[in-house]
Amino acid sequence: MRKLTMTLAAILATASLAQAADLVELDTDADGVLSMEEFVAGHAEVDAEIFADIDTNEDGMIDPSEYEAATAEDGVLASN
Numbered sequence: 001m002r003k004l005t006m007t008l009a010a011i012l013a014t015a016s017l018a019q020a021a022d023l024v025e026l027d028t029d030a031d032g033v034l035s036m037e038e039f040v041a042g043h044a045e046v047d048a049e050i051f052a053d054i055d056t057n058e059d060g061m062i063d064p065s066e067y068e069a070a071t072a073e074d075g076v077l078a079s080n
C-alpha cells in the first residue's frame with residue numbers, strides 16, 4: 001500500500017511539473033532563469049543566434065515563459 005501511494009505521488013509530480021522540469025534541471029544556480037551557459041548545457045544545438053531568438057525580451061536570460069515558448073509545438077526548438 002505504501003509503495004502504491006509513493007508511485008501515485010511520483011506520477012502526479014511528474015505530470016504537473018512536465019513543462020518546467022527541463023528549465024529547473026538546467027538552472028544550476030537556481031536563480032529561476034537560464035543563462036546561455038546553462039541553456040547550452042541542455043540544448044547543445046543552441047548558438048548565440050538561436051539563443052537571441054528565444055530571449056524575446058533581450059535581457060540575456062531565458063525565463064520560464066520564454067523557455068515554454070521555445071519548446072512549444074511551434075517554438076524555436078520544436079524541430080529537435
Ligand SMILES: [Ca+2]
Nearest residue numbers: 027031033034
Ligand atoms: Ca540560472
Ligand SMILES: [Ca+2]
Nearest residue numbers: 055059061062
Ligand atoms: Ca529573457
